[in-house]
Amino acid sequence: MMATTHVFVGLVVAATVALLEPAFALEAGIAAIVGGLFPDLDVVAAHRKTLHFPVYYSMLAVPATVLAVARPAGPTVAIAVFLLAAAAHSLSDALGGGHELRPWEGQSPRAVYSHYHGRWLEPRRWIGYDGSPGDLALASMLALPALLVFDGFVRTVVVGMLVVSIGYAALRKSVAAGTERFVE
Structure with missing residues (x-):
């Protein structure tokens, strides 16, 4: 999936928070954007391995969410939304x-690395590849709640x-073709 699709998944969570507790809307929105993007910062290292933690982000998100519900405050809400967005990103990869330059060819058995399991998880190919028409359609649908709920900075980022x-x-x-030519 595109990095933007991952952000929009996180923003669905943030939009829910914003509807339930508008006082934390901005913190939740920013945390969703950062959490949705964060795992892909490993693109300069071992992409989909270095900062992708499908199990560990999920494990951390549970107590963080419980804490945010029990003790709602800007920081607790932001941490919970960040972890939920990062977990969703890592899992949804x-x-x-x-994990390949031309994923539409379906050659790689590697989707995302699970540090917990000590191996690469295989791609399911429910979304053909990042930037596919299906990915764009999903991103567009996932962006709608954020467009309806947020204004200002978060809405501008979504647009x-x-x-x-x-x-x-x-x-x-x-x-992909340009990257191949550049590498050669």
């Missing part, structure tokens, strides 16, 4: 194509990310 998503989806296969 297994739903898409493999910008939708524009980036459309551009990336339109150019995805060209990006």
